[in-house]
Amino acid sequence: MLGMFLRLKIAIVLAILGLLVLGTGIGQRTIWLPPATVTAATPAQVAAAPLTVIGPELLKTRDGQFTMTIKSAGPMQLAVGRVDDIMGWIGDASYTKIGAANSDFTELAATSTKGVATVPNPAGSDMWVSEEKATGELSYTWQSPGHGDWALLLSVDGKAAAPTDISITVDNEAGTPWAVPLMIIGSALLALAALMFLISPNKAKGAAAPSVGRRAAGRVPSDPATGALEVDKLVAARASAKASSGSADPVASAAAPSTIAEARKTDAPVPTPAKDAGEPKSAAAAPSDATSALPAVLLNPGSAADSDAAAAAKDDGAKDNAVKDNTPKDSADKDNGAKDDDVKVPAVSEDSAVSDGTESDANSNGTTDTEKDSDGKDSDDQDSDDQDSDGNGSAGSGLDGVTSFKKQEPRKPRSRNKGGAAGAKDTTAQDGTSEGPTSKDKGGQDKNELRASESPVAMVTKRMKASLRWGAALAAVLVAGSLSPAVAADPSTPAPASATAEATPVFPGLLDSQVQRIATAVATAVAAGDDAKNAKELESRVGGMALQTREANYKIRAKVAKQAAMEPVNASKLLANVVTTTTTWPRSAMLVTQGENNSLPQLLTLVQASPRENYKLVNATPLLPGQTFPKADKEGTKEIALDSSDGLAMSPADAIAALSDRLTKSDSKFKGTFNDSVYIQSVLDTQANITKEAKDATYVFSHKASTEAPVNLRTADGGVMVVVGYNFGITGTSKENATLTVGDDAAVFTGGKETTKGFSLNYAEPVVMYIPPKDGDGKVTILSATRNLVGGSFTK
Numbered sequence: 001m002l003g004m005f006l007r008l009k010i011a012i013v014l015a016i017l018g019l020l021v022l023g024t025g026i027g028q029r030t031i032w033l034p035p036a037t038v039t040a041a042t043p044a045q046v047a048a049a050p051l052t053v054i055g056p057e058l059l060k061t062r063d064g065q066f067t068m069t070i071k072s073a074g075p076m077q078l079a080v081g082r083v084d085d086i087m088g089w090i091g092d093a094s095y096t097k098i099g100a101a102n103s104d105f106t107e108l109a110a111t112s113t114k115g116v117a118t119v120p121n122p123a124g125s126d127m128w129v130s131e132e133k134a135t136g137e138l139s140y141t142w143q144s145p146g147h148g149d150w151a152l153l154l155s156v157d158g159k160a161a162a163p164t165d166i167s168i169t170v171d172n173e174a175g176t177p178w179a180v181p182l183m184i185i186g187s188a189l190l191a192l193a194a195l196m197f198l199i200s201p202n203k204a205k206g207a208a209a210p211s212v213g214r215r216a217a218g219r220v221p222s223d224p225a226t227g228a229l230e231v232d233k234l235v236a237a238r239a240s241a242k243a244s245s246g247s248a249d250p251v252a253s254a255a256a257p258s259t260i261a262e263a264r265k266t267d268a269p270v271p272t273p274a275k276d277a278g279e280p281k282s283a284a285a286a287p288s289d290a291t292s293a294l295p296a297v298l299l300n301p302g303s304a305a306d307s308d309a310a311a312a313a314k315d316d317g318a319k320d321n322a323v324k325d326n327t328p329k330d331s332a333d334k335d336n337g338a339k340d341d342d343v344k345v346p347a348v349s350e351d352s353a354v355s356d357g358t359e360s361d362a363n364s365n366g367t368t369d370t371e372k373d374s375d376g377k378d379s380d381d382q383d384s385d386d387q388d389s390d391g392n393g394s395a396g397s398g399l400d401g402v403t404s405f406k407k408q409e410p411r412k413p414r415s416r417n418k419g420g421a422a423g424a425k426d427t428t429a430q431d432g433t434s435e436g437p438t439s440k441d442k443g444g445q446d447k448n449e450l451r452a453s454e455s456p457v458a459m460v461t462k463r464m465k466a467s468l469r470w471g472a473a474l475a476a477v478l479v480a481g482s483l484s485p486a487v488a489a490d491p492s493t494p495a496p497a498s499a500t501a502e503a504t505p506v507f508p509g510l511l512d513s514q515v516q517r518i519a520t521a522v523a524t525a526v527a528a529g530d531d532a533k534n535a536k537e538l539e540s541r542v543g544g545m546a547l548q549t550r551e552a553n554y555k556i557r558a559k560v561a562k563q564a565a566m567e568p569v570n571a572s573k574l575l576a577n578v579v580t581t582t583t584t585w586p587r588s589a590m591l592v593t594q595g596e597n598n599s600l601p602q603l604l605t606l607v608q609a610s611p612r613e614n615y616k617l618v619n620a621t622p623l624l625p626g627q628t629f630p631k632a633d634k635e636g637t638k639e640i641a642l643d644s645s646d647g648l649a650m651s652p653a654d655a656i657a658a659l660s661d662r663l664t665k666s667d668s669k670f671k672g673t674f675n676d677s678v679y680i681q682s683v684l685d686t687q688a689n690i691t692k693e694a695k696d697a698t699y700v701f702s703h704k705a706s707t708e709a710p711v712n713l714r715t716a717d718g719g720v721m722v723v724v725g726y727n728f729g730i731t732g733t734s735k736e737n738a739t740l741t742v743g744d745d746a747a748v749f750t751g752g753k754e755t756t757k758g759f760s761l762n763y764a765e766p767v768v769m770y771i772p773p774k775d776g777d778g779k780v781t782i783l784s785a786t787r788n789l790v791g792g793s794f795t796k
Contacts (some may be wrong), residue, residue, distance in 0.1 A: 002251055005314070010196060015194075017189070018185075018187070018193060019190065021182050021185050022183055022187060022189075024188070025179045025184075025186055028176040028182070034172050034174045034176075034242070036171045036172055036189050037170060038105050038106075038169070039168070040102070040107055040108050041108060042098060042107070042108045042166050043107060043744075046096055047096065047112035048164075048343065049095050049113075049162060050093060050119050050160070050162055051096070051122070051158075051162050052097075052154035052155070052162040052163060053097045053098065054068075054151060054154065055083070055098065055099055055150040058098055058100050058150055060100075061100060061101065064144060066142065068140045068141070070169070071165040072134075072165070074136075074160070075134070076133070076135070076156055077123050077131060077132065077134075077155055077156070078138065078151070079128040081125075081127050081150070081151065082127070082148055082151070083148075084583045085127040087151075088583075088585070089122060089153070089611045092115045093118075093119045094115040096112045097110070097112075097113070098164070108166065110164070118159045121157050121158045122153060123155075126510075126514060126608065128153075129145045130145070130309050140152075140641045145511060147505075161656030195270075241508050242531060255309055306645075325552035326657070350500050359631065382693070419647050427778065507635070508634075509580055509636065514570070515589070518614075520571045522542070522571065522615070522617050523595075525538055525540055525542060526541070527569070529550060530566070530568065533558060535792040538551075540614070540616075541616055543607070545619055545706075545725040546619055547618075549766055553565065553566050563744075563745060567598060568597045569595075569602065570593050570595020571591075571593060573595060574591060574593055575593060576600055577591045577592070578590040578637055582635060583637075585608060585610050586609045586709065587615075588608075588639060588711045590603060590604065590606070590628055590723070591603075601629075603621050603783070603784045604620050605618050605711055618709075618711075618723075619766040620766075621766050623783065624679055625678060627781065627783050627784070629783065630717065630770055631716040632715050632716055633716055637713050639713060640652070640712045640714060640720060642710055647774060648718075648771050648773060648782070649774055649778050650673075652724075654769065656722065658673050658674075659726075659782075660703045660704065660705055662702040663684070664701055664702060673779065674779060674781070675782075677777045679784060679785040696736075696739070697734050697735055698735065699731065700730075701728075703728055705725070711723040715770070717773060717776070718775075719771055719776065720771050721769070721771075722769050722770075722771060723767075724767055725765065727764070728763035730760070731758070731759075734758050738756065740758065741754050742754075742755075742759055745789055749791050750756065750793055750794050751794070755795065757796070762790055764788050764790045765786070765787045766784075767782060767785040768785070
């Protein structure tokens with residue numbers, strides 16, 4: 001009844017607890033479920049500025065997985081660009097920067113920077129990857145256009161205040177991770193409670209038979225009142241006492257337990273009669289604890305020692321020198337061998353069974369003949385402190401309580417003589433290791449023989465220690481195999497770049513979409529200028545020598561009907577593009593295009609002079625026949641300084657100067673510096689023909705480079721492409737006031753066709769050359785070049 005009542009109480013508690021846990025789990029998924037999304041917005045008070053920057057810290061929130069809402073009182077525009085480009089465009093203007101949300105995700109960081117109150121309209125800049133316009137409210141989903149740090153630029157027109165009412169909404173990460181586990185635990189508790197309600201209590205089945213085994217040996221019977229086990233022990237003890245005394249007289253059995261209480265108090269072995277009357281032996285004790293399966297000497301070494309001592313004393317008193325001093329050693333060994341053919345029991349000396357204190361007293365009072373070995377030395381002197389291979393006491397000492405037995409046999413009395421214990425002899429250990437004469441124990445027994453027959457406990461202990469040693473060795477091998485050997489650093493070997501300093505990541509200044517858009521804008525502007533023959537149409541997208549040549553062509557074509565137009569600029573087919581990774585200005589790019597009206601591919605060189613300016617075409621030259629455009633890194637290339645020769649056959653400045661001399665003189669010392677080129681040969685032939693046909697004038701030729709804004713772009717093989725503009729000048733001087741005549745195109749600039757003094761003509765000569773790396777062929781190649789008349793005058 002008590003068990004049933006306790007079971008019901010536990011079941012009720014489990015049921016209540018299960019309902020609470022289950023309800024908590026369900027509540028987390030229903031009434032306590034947090035909102036699906038959270039929103040963070042800018043503070044209410046933010047200083048007005050013409051520009052608002054939404055920084056990369058905000059755009060990287062949740063890896064861009066958010067929805068942004070921007071509100072404005074009127075129209076607004078949003079531009080996407082790299083952080084460096086946006087900050088470069090802002091310059092010294094006032095702006096507001098919106099950063100990441102706070103830890104509670106309730107408010108966005110906002111900082112204001114004071115500066116110029118108005119800026120040009122940022123719309124339409126080449127640096128923006130994309131743009132959007134809206135009025136009132138804009139819902140924007142962020143998606144990174146490429147690698148690197150990006151930002152958003154908000155504005156109206158560069159004069160009005162940019163919108164600052166910005167908020168982002170993300171998924172709420174505050175979930176309910178414990179909801180499902182709580183529901184499972186609660187359900188399990190309810191199921192357990194129901195199981196305890198339904199299962200009936202076990203009924204009593206009477207006293208169970210005692211179990212067999214070492215742990216069951218010392219248990220009390222199922223019914224303690226009967227004391228069945230103690231009765232058996234009492235009867236066995238009385239019978240043993242009678243047998244040992246050789247009489248059935250109750251008086252002789254007085255030493256045996258007479259009551260159950262006395263039987264319970266003792267766990268010592270009960271003596272039983274031996275097979276031989278002259279050899280008393282101890283009977284196996286009744287099992288009383290978990291170690292009862294071990295031999296008696298393993299349970300209580302002291303009792304075994306006492307038994308040996310008593311047997312020896314009785315033997316000395318009753319038989320008085322049963323074993324003579326002159327007993328042959330071999331006969332003793334033979335006698336023992338006859339008795340122990342099947343099971344060899346290691347001999348344990350009488351002295352080894354007593355305590356250290358007893359031995360010390362005996363040694364201090366003097367030794368007798370029977371306590372000395374055959375050499376006349378006290379056997380206690382060398383073996384009392386012997387240690388076995390594991391650091392424990394010697395098996396012969398008996399102090400560790402461990403003695404090995406192959407078979408449980410009654411202990412035999414030992415014969416004592418001056419030569420030592422019976423059966424003692426020098427033997428070799430089973431493992432083949434000889435201890436020498438000094439390795440014998442107190443009875444003359446070889447210690448190796450004792451060690452070879454170890455107890456089960458000692459054997460298990462050694463095996464455990466061996467296993468540990470093997471495990472440690474295996475672990476050491478595994479660890480050693482997983483580690484690389486320590487090698488001294490070689491000072492002659494340079495450290496990897498990643499180990500010395502982490503390289504700053506670089507990205508192309510323009511994405512492919514931007515390149516295509518810029519090329520289209522340039523081609524459109526050039527087409528508009530060519531159609532209208534008006535250089536003003538070009539100014540937004542054309543500059544430098546490209547603007548100069550087209551402006552001159554328009555001027556000539558206005559007066560000379562037969563003057564041919566310049567090659568058109570097309571963007572319909574982009575063959576290649578080279579973009580720099582420069583984060584400062586000016587920036588450069590080179591495009592290779594070929595449209596329907598181009599006989600040869602064109603190399604278009606673009607330059608962005610400042611952040612707020614767009615890329616402009618500065619040179620447009622055809623790729624010379626037989627030449628191949630070098631490959632460049634698609635992820636962007638570097639620009640090098642004009643005087644840098646890092647890894648090059650020569651620096652750009654030296655190559656420019658060498659080409660100037662090579663174009664001017666047919667016998668130039670730099671003739672071997674350049675590969676054969678149709679353009680170089682064309683220039684030299686033209687100059688030679690003019691000189692040859694000049695009868696009334698002398699001519700001077702010059703090729704002067706403009707090094708104010710050269711473009712030097714690295715190629716994939718380590719070389720560099722150099723874009724430079726030369727001014728090809730021809731100066732003619734009249735001999736003896738002879739009349740000199742110029743062409744119709746030159747007359748547009750000179751104001752006439754004839755002169756008696758002389759004239760000067762100027763040609764724009766853009767050139768693109770390739771300088772190979774040091775390990776290349778060593779010669780410079782002219783990739784692209786052309787010349788166009790851009791001016792002239794008569795000598796006054």
